[in-house]
Amino acid sequence: MKKEMIVLYREIPSQHVDSNFFQIHSVFSHKGRVSQSILLERFSTYFQADKNHQEKFIFESIDEFKKFCHSLGTSFRSDAVKFISVKNYFKMIENSENVSNIKDFLENIPSHRISNSSAEGILDRIFSL
Amino acid sequence: MKSSSLNQNIFTQRKFLKEKQVSQEKIKWFNYWEIPHRSWNEFFESTEAQEFIFVPIHWGYHFSSETQNYDFHSNRDFDLGYIEELSIEHQRDILFLIPMGPYSFDSVGGIPKHLHHQAYDLNSVPRVIQNAKGELCKMPSFYSPEMYKEYSLFLRELCNSFKKRKSKKRIKGLVCGSLVGNKFENFFTDSSKTFLKAFDRYVNNSELRDISLEDVEDFRILVSDLFEQACEKQLKNYWDGNIEVVFHGGSSDDLLFRSGFGGFDNYYFQELQTVVKDGFISSTNLLDETQKSHVFRNAFNEMMNFSYLESKVYDDYHLETNLKFKPLILCRIFAPKEFELRVLGLSDFFKANYSNHYHIHSHPYKYLEGSTDQSLVFCFARYLGEGEFLEILKAFSKGEKIALDLSGMTLTQRRNLELFLLENNADKELLNIIGPVSCYHLNGGSLVTFESEHFQGVEGAKKDHFWKKMMDFFNLKSINLKAEYGISSFVLTREVSPFELNYEEVRRVYLYNFSNTKKKAFFKASKDLAFLKFTEATLAEVSSTPAGVEVVLKSEGQVILDFGVIKEKHEKRNDRTL
Structure with missing residues (x-):
């Protein structure tokens, strides 16, 4: 089985013109969903509680998000990560009539290898605007 | 002449039964619209006595686009009466179910196709799930006005068909959903444009100002109640209330794992733990056999055993009246504002120490007369009405364990509490952990009062210590x-x-x-x-x-x-x- 990770994320417009916030919606390793409780347990230093004390898995910069995804992939021994925005997921669903359409879409999403030396470079390319 | 339905898909081959899943589950779903009536007998022959046969009545299947009406008897493939006859012949108990929201059994959610508008979950993700046949099920929104009108008509016709053949069966509503963040989310829940338009109409008609999230939630409850009231009104004596079923693999984004990786999702174990703790029924109906691991199947069948299901399906069955095992709930927390539990450090404490052994209720308090429940009750006095406050005192005097936050309590309630404790000579202990803490004993019951306002600015470790002391006082025995x-x-x-x-x-x-x-x-x-x-x-x-x-x-x-x-x-x- 491919040891990939899928990260479904949402971009949230921020007050800063040149950057958005990134929010993790869900994460799947090749073994299944990575629950929010596991994310909080293993990566508590990344997440700040908001004023209502609810972790919302929001990263205020691309750098933080990149760093986190790298750690996440390494932690679950994934070889690669696929990133899907909720916007693109919506388009994927709209244009799919059956499961094989979904599979084709997923196959065509670039798979970015997680490795110590080249991860930063790869993640830079993923998020280049 | 056979009427046609937009959703008809009658298989002429026997392929469906050859591919019948080998399952030990105690719920057998009878999707009669997928099987020609000639083979319904074979389905019943494959069932066992200690199994539940759920028959979800397919709304869309019975709708005829030609006559614009509902067909329950033109031929045996539509005949629910024939299903009843077969159940009697095979001495099987069946449960007829009607949709209280989208079904996960076909590509349009079980409704007549012309009513379909795509639903979205609360995270604005299209609600699309994959069923065991590998079909994409695009869940519809139930918020269009045509949907309600048509639903009422369907129920009326259904009731007429039951009355006509003098059916002895009752009908339950099937509420399909999934677990999202450990909470049950009904497939009825929607945030699509159809929902927004409906909410807009509601706001205008109600002349609401300063709309809040609570208004949105009130509207959701209002619409859901409308559908339930339609069932009571149209089905009359046939109506028997709802059952909620969690479908593993039914979240909007589960599609990513199931299409991208296939195989078994270990997270289903965590879902099953939540299902057991919160007393739901769950089903693996959406998963094909390759998506269920051997060990998960064993766990699922142990938890969703016949006795447990019986206690959930039949309201008058009490699991406690015999030596059957039931979920272990050590604490019932009554918290209208759940975030306050986080401020107190209580949610973190319970997650870490009593995970899967506590319930959080959103109402202030409810006393269950005659209950054998010995769990600790935790509540906030500031949300208790006079009646609820008296019930708390009653519960304490009858031997229950209560933890009560006094912050925000009215003066009258404080005086009444003091008077009650004095009159009943309740034994008292005073502690000082975070603010003043008083511990009382009476007739085998225990009451601890504290003031949550003293928790402001207190560090997490101290809060943790506070709750440990509390649990020691109440002697909550958990397995380490x-x-x-x-x-x-x-x-x-x-x-x-x-x-x-x-x-x-x-x-x-x-x-x-x-x-x-x-x-x-x-x-x-x-x-x-x-x-x-x-x-x-x-x-x-x-x-x-x-x-x-x-x-x-x-x-x-x-x-x-x-x-x-x-x-x-x-x-x-x-x-x-x-």
Whole structure:
């Protein structure tokens, strides 16, 4: 089985013109969903509680998000990560009539290898605007 | 002449039964619209007595686009009466279900196709799920005005068909949903444009100003209640209330894993733990056999056993009246504003120490007369009305354990509380942990009062210490289990038999290793618990030492262990206790 990770994320417009916030919606390793409780347990230093004390898995910069995804992939021994925005997921669903359409879409999403030396470079390319 | 339905899909071949899933599940879903009536008999022959046969009535299937009406009898393929006859012939009990929201059984959610508008979940993700046949089920929104009108008509026609053939069966509403963040989310829940338009109409008609999230939630409840009222009105004496079913693999984004990876999602174990804790029924109907691991199937069948399902399906069945195991709930928390639990550090404390053994209720408090529930009750006095406050005092005097936050309490309630404690000579202890804490005993009951306003600015470790002290005072006996990641555990409880009078209750722990490697679990010795036995050990080794009980599970291994909770005044027998 491919040891990939899928990260479904949402971009949230921020007050800063040149950057958005990134929010993790869900994460799947090749073994299944990575629950929010596991994310909080293993990566508590990344997440700040908001004023209502609810972790919302929001990263205020691309750098933080990149760093986190790298750690996440390494932690679950994934070889690669696929990133899907909720916007693109919506388009994927709209244009799919059956499961094989979904599979084709997923196959065509670039798979970015997680490795110590080249991860930063790869993640830079993923998020280049 | 046979009417046609937009959703008709009658198979002329017998392929569907050859591909019948080999399943030990106690719920058999009879999707009659997929099977020609000639083969319905074969379906019933494949069922067993100790199984539930759920017959979801397919709204869209019975709708005829030609006549614009509902067909329940033009030929046997539509004939629900024939299903009833077969059930009697085979001595099987069937449960007719109607949709209280989208079904996950076909590509348009079980409704007439022309009514379909795509629904979105609360995170604005299209609600699309994959069923066991590999079909994409695009869940519809139930918020269009045409939907309600058509639904009422469907129910009326259905009731007429039941009356006409003098059916003796009642009909329940099927509420399909999934677990999102450990909470049940009904497929009816929607945030699509159809929903927004409906909300807009509601706001204009109600002339609401300063709209809040509460108004949105009120609107959701209003619409959901409307559909339920339609069932009561149209189905009359046939209506028998709702059942909620969690469908594993039914979240909007589960599609990513199931299409991208396939195979078994280990997270279903965590879902099953939540299902058991919160008393839901769950189904693996959406998963094909390759998506269920062997060990998950065993865990699922143990938890969703016939007795448990019987207690959920039939309102008048009480699981507590016999020696059957039921979920272990150590604390019932009544918190209208859940975030306040986080401020107190209570949610973190319970997640860390009593995970899967507590319930959070959003109402201020409810006393259950005649309940044998001995769990700790936690509530906030500021949300209690006069009646609810009196019920708390009543519960305390009848032997219950109560933790009560007095912050924000009215003066009248404070005086009434003091008067009550004085009049009843309740024994009092005073502590000072975080602010003043008072502990009272009366008739076997325990009451602890504290003031949450003193928690402002207190660090997490101190809050944790506070709750540990509280739980020690209430003597909540939990099983001290440390298990490696990869082991899933379920803890159930039952009353003692006449031969077990040394114990208050018997707890059963189920352990399953869903990982690919050997894993360990350890039960630390405790003065409150006695290790009784282990059974059903598969690929497992169990060894008892003075320090505790060690369990080693190979991949896909499982074991069941029983512990007795020792009665407080009973002297422990050293050779049997942990």
